[in-house]
Amino acid sequence: MLKITRIKKTVLAFILITLFILSTGCNLVQMKPEAIKKQVVAKIEDHKILKHDFNLYLFLEKLSWQIQGQTFPSEGEQLENIKNSVLDNLVQNEMLIYLAKQEEIPVDEEIVENQLIELKEFLISDLGGEEEYEKTLEDNNLTDTEFEEFLKRYFSMNQYIEGLIEMVTKDVSVDEQEAKEFYDENQVQFDPSTAKAKHILVNKENETLAKEISKRGKAGEDFDKLMEEFQGNENILEASDLGEFNKAKMIKEFSDATFALEEGEVSDIVESFYGYHIIKLEEKDEKPVKQFDEVKEEITMQLELSKKQEEFSKYMQQKQEELKIEKYPNKL
Secondary structure, rough: OOOOOOOOOOHHHHHHHHHHHHOOOOOOOOOOHHHHHOOOOEEEOEEEEEHHHHHHHHHHHHHHHHHHOOOOOHHHHHHHHHHHHHHHHHHHHHHHHHHHOOOOOOOHHHHHHHHHHHHHHHHHHOOOOOHHHHHOOOOOHOOHHHHHHHHHHHHHHHHHHHHHHHOOOOOOOOHHHHHHHHHHOHHHHOOOOOEEEEEEEEOOOOOHHHHHHHHHHHHHOOOOHHHHHHHHOOOOOEEEEEEEEEEEHOOOHHHHHHOOOOOOOEOOOOOOOOOOOEEEEEEEEEEOOOOHHHHHHHHHHHHHHHHHHHHHHHHHHHHHHHHOEEEEEEOO
């Protein structure tokens, strides 16, 4: 099993931001009295999930909104939907831990302890010392023990998930024939050719408008001015410079049409799922498709990962149906 001996910087930064926001007085989550914190919000068989656990998860959700510059709702249907979603995520994670323990998946406590020590040292240093660290916890009705237990559970869960996935998918494999079939059917993915282009995308209800724009572009009108003219039109979904892109990154209809153009040429209308594209090719750099032997290992890993995800998803679905899971959203 893969064992992570150091905490990723993103985890450190995320938890640091969490504590920083708490320490500056932003009441993203108002901790409840002890009696409420111990309320049961869900059960997996005989395992109880407490309101305190839910509050921590809800806090992380609110923080996520804030980091993305979004205003977290304070009431109403949207808030209720978010709470239910958070509860679902909490139950899903607790189910993973429950199953891992049932399967006796081991956890290396030394790794967990080292991760905890490393994180605490980092936070104490960055928050300005032991006193500030303790004050941050105290201001949010968290004891050092509670916070340590939360972090230990998080670090343990990573090992549980790795072990569970390894157990469920240990027999998954991909042979060379499967990899070759995938290569033959998806060669565009291994085409390193690139292009620079601009396009105007018209919605599907306005083919006539798309043809008009294409006609004007093909007649030699300045494409930048065409984009500017139609950017505010309600029938235009996009009018932009796409910059440089790889052939495999665009949908097939768009890529095929783009690479069929000569540099400086404007396309006829190109229909796709999104609507009608009018494309102007700025430049292209066409290269040969990578040989199978060059990408065989990459394909094998990709297919194996996909198979493992599918296998693990089936396992989780089966266990979800077998286990007695109860949720109490009225206690949120």
